[in-house]
Amino acid sequence: MCQLTATPASALADEPVHIYATGLPPSQMVTLKASLQDEKGNLFQARAFYRANEAGKVDLEQEPALGGDYVGVHPMGLFWSLKPKRPFRRLLKRDVMNSPFWITLELYDSVCFQDSDAAPPRARQTVQRWYSRSGMIRMQIREGRVRGALFLPPGEGPFPGVIDLFGGIGGLVEFRASLLAARGFAVLALAYFAYDDLPRQLLEVDLGYFEEAANLLLAHPKIQKSGIGVISVCKGAEIGLAMACYLKQVVATICINGLNAISKVPLRYKDLVVNPMNYLKEHTQVHVSGALRYRHNFGDPGHELNQQSVLPVEKARGWILFIVGQNDECLNGRVCAEQALKQLESHGRSTGRMLAYPGAGHLIEPPYAPLCYASWSPGSPWPALWGGDPVAHAAAQEHAWGEIQTFFRQHLIPTKSKL
Known part of the structure; x- marks a missing residue:
């Protein structure tokens, strides 16, 4: 039978x-x-x-x-x-x-x-x-300006704290945060536009909002006080890198397929304003599928016209892991990561590392999730092309997920001194 x-x-x-x-x-x-x-x-x-x-x-x-x-x-x-x-x-x-x-x-x-x-x-x-295990807790966060959902693992803690940021999709995206919480991290899935009473469109990035979220996380009694991590993708990775540069609370940052410069809308933090790099809208290409390829729209952050928009990664007090899909059709994350690493090295810093995956696309997610090659993008009448070869992308997701957890455990969990 x-x-x-x-x-x-x-x-x-x-x-x-x-x-x-x-x-x-x-x-x-x-x-x-x-x-x-x-x-x-x-x-x-x-x-x-x-x-x-x-x-x-x-x-x-x-x-x-x-x-x-x-x-x-x-x-x-x-x-x-x-x-x-x-x-x-x-x-x-x-x-x-x-x-x-x-x-x-x-x-x-x-x-x-x-x-x-x-x-x-x-x-x-x-x-x-x-996407969750028995004993996990999800707390809706609506405190001050901060909007999101906090996931706590089973047990008393204290746990390493992480902020999870997605990109142009907007809203509140929780699946990666909840899976990381199932693996022992306290994770705040943070919305920053198109959710609750937040702005419907992202017209500027106020880094003070993200600092407020970091302080909220660190104030929680079940979260370790030694600093927080950030995991981020696309526009979120650009913001995550800015958090690493300017916020002392951030000690470990993972940027998945993001830019090393401010793009499209200004970044504000206290008296600082960083204007966006040149966006080459005319370089949009139409893929045979009907989706739009934005890979060439952002130009080169290293170009002299964009220097004022490049983030000062040498100011980051913590560790940075760049995860890059080399078949990304949304942006050239490898070039951006390489520029950021050279910037660190030129200041005598060795706190950055890159994982580059041949054949992987833009949306590198937890393992065994299907490749999303192209999908509808909020606010656009056309779908966006993300790229990726299914087999290579699947292998990248499986490997990267282990590296993500290892990175956070290494840099967020204080080592006990042996006396």
Whole structure:
């Protein structure tokens, strides 16, 4: 009798799942399909074709996919190759505390290129992918000007504190913060526009707002007082780098695919105003998919016309990790990271490091999340191109997630002196 097994059937979204089928005729070709419906009703699907071994088994940890959405041995391929049925939809977990994503795995006889080709599945299994663990706490934050959600791990603490910033999507994005909290960090998912009573559009970056958030985090009794970390992407990474430069509370900063200069809107901090670099709107390109490529719009931060916008990374009192996808179609994060590292070195500083991933795109997220190659961008009538090769991007996400946690543990958790 044919049986499809996935273990663990319920796990955190950043944990691998072992998928295998047994009871098949030797050497039979089969199709394995994964389906997920998000909280807005958008359907995401993936499929791959396998040949059973002589024992009538297909084990995704050993057998190569022979076709479909990927080829080769990829134990989690059915997860990271999920694609939206309607184009330009991005998979985002919104309710991170109360419900998982449900992924349905199905096994079909023979090779099924289309759903219409398939008879009913021979076997089916459902997997739960959670973004929180038992004992975690989510606290809505509405204190002073600060708006967001604070995630606390189980236990008394004190825990290393981290602020989580996303980019042009706006609003409050919580899935990365909640997963980091499940791994032992106290994380404030911080909104800074298009949420609650915050401005609907980002017309300027007031660094005082982010300083207020840092102080709020450090004042919490369950958070370590030695300083906070920041994890950030895109526009958020630009802000995260500015926080590292100007805020003494920030001692460890991760910038994922961001600029080393202020862009599009001014940065203000007390009496300081940093005007944005030259934005080359006319350099926008249209991809064959219909999405817009912005990679060349920001120009070169190192150009003399943009020098006034470059952030003074040599003033950062903490450590900085740049994570870069080399197939990023939104901006050239590698050039920006290299310029920032040279700036540090020219001031005798060795507190920066870069992880550059060939084939990875702009949206480097926790592991096993599907590549979002392009998606609708808020405030734009056209989708934005993010880039990335699915296989290389998946490998980058898995490696980077471990590096992120190691970096924060190394620089946020005080070492006990041995007496």
